[in-house]
Amino acid sequence: MFLPTLTSTLLLLLLSTTAPPTLAASCTRADLLATAANFVAAVSAGNVSAAFPAASYRENNKASSLKSAAVFSAPLKIDLSRSTADTVACASYTLIISSSGSKPYVLATQLRHADGDAATTTLVDTIAATTGSLFFNAPKTLGYIRNESWAEIAEAARPPRDLLKKVGDAYLDMWTDKNAADSIPWGTDCERVEGSQYTRPCGGSLPRGGSAKNNGDRRYVIDEVVGSVDVLCSFDALGSLPDSHEIRVEGGKVKYVHTVTV
Numbered sequence: 001m002f003l004p005t006l007t008s009t010l011l012l013l014l015l016s017t018t019a020p021p022t023l024a025a026s027c028t029r030a031d032l033l034a035t036a037a038n039f040v041a042a043v044s045a046g047n048v049s050a051a052f053p054a055a056s057y058r059e060n061n062k063a064s065s066l067k068s069a070a071v072f073s074a075p076l077k078i079d080l081s082r083s084t085a086d087t088v089a090c091a092s093y094t095l096i097i098s099s100s101g102s103k104p105y106v107l108a109t110q111l112r113h114a115d116g117d118a119a120t121t122t123l124v125d126t127i128a129a130t131t132g133s134l135f136f137n138a139p140k141t142l143g144y145i146r147n148e149s150w151a152e153i154a155e156a157a158r159p160p161r162d163l164l165k166k167v168g169d170a171y172l173d174m175w176t177d178k179n180a181a182d183s184i185p186w187g188t189d190c191e192r193v194e195g196s197q198y199t200r201p202c203g204g205s206l207p208r209g210g211s212a213k214n215n216g217d218r219r220y221v222i223d224e225v226v227g228s229v230d231v232l233c234s235f236d237a238l239g240s241l242p243d244s245h246e247i248r249v250e251g252g253k254v255k256y257v258h259t260v261t262v
């Protein structure tokens with residue numbers, strides 16, 4: 001009786017002190033989208049700071065703290081979320097629309113991770129638009145964005161990373177560079193949703209220079225698989241507004257443009 005018990009106790013001890021095999025850190029598209037999904041779940045539950053203990057936080061281009069962030073400290077009803085992944089930068093972008101809760105939000109968030117490890121989030125970088133923000137009307141925004149297709153693009157037709165970066169930059173350069181607008185491959189059926197303001201086709205009546213200050217502090221998430229670039233920036237051309245511009249390119253041409261601006 002005694003001996004087998006002792007043996008099994010020893011065996012248990014041995015088993016429990018043997019370290020589990022460590023999973024190699026990686027930053028695949030699937031890894032990035034899994035962490036982005038965890039983020040969406042934490043936003044919904046209102047416990048982002050507990051779920052991302054190693055992350056610092058930036059809100060509307062200012063250093064802040066996840067613990068004190070009102071938007072992430074209470075459960076948020078999420079009506080729509082969509083994420084894209086950048087395996088080169090090991091970062092992701094998530095759009096969240098909360099239109100039916102007590103305080104509506106449209107949130108543009110980039111997650112940054114430790115080098116090559118999508119499971120370790122080092123920065124949550126959010127542009128948080130709410131009542132009073134530029135063209136803010138979350139139900140209206142939801143209505144437009146819900147109708148869009150963000151299906152993966154067939155491998156042979158994916159826009160290359162450098163084209164996506166160029167389109168994102170050219171868009172933000174339109175206010176300071178008179179030639180930028182004409183360098184962008186506008187699709188004939190392109191839709192622009194700026195806050196809740198809708199323009200289709202989106203390539204008409206564009207800015208052609210005129211501002212003295214270039215839009216700065218650009219942070220990119222580029223996803224060839226869905227043909228997208230998201231740039232968080234300080235929209236300095238119009239007065240240092242915290243801003244997100246997301247563009248989808250289909251068949252080599254701009255299909256969607258979204259802005260979230262505070």
Ligand SMILES: *[C@@H]1O[C@H](CO)[C@@H](O)[C@H](O)[C@H]1NC(C)=O
Nearest residue numbers: 041042045046047050051052
């Ligand atoms: C966040 O809240 C959800 C729902 O209550 C819970 O399932 C989850 O374990 C919590 N996560 C953390 C890290 O606290």
Ligand SMILES: *[C@@H]1O[C@H](CO)[C@@H](O)[C@H](O)[C@H]1NC(C)=O
Nearest residue numbers: 140142143144145146147148
């Ligand atoms: C979304 O699509 C549906 C079905 O095609 C259409 O009836 C509706 O008007 C569209 N909504 C918007 C806001 O464009």
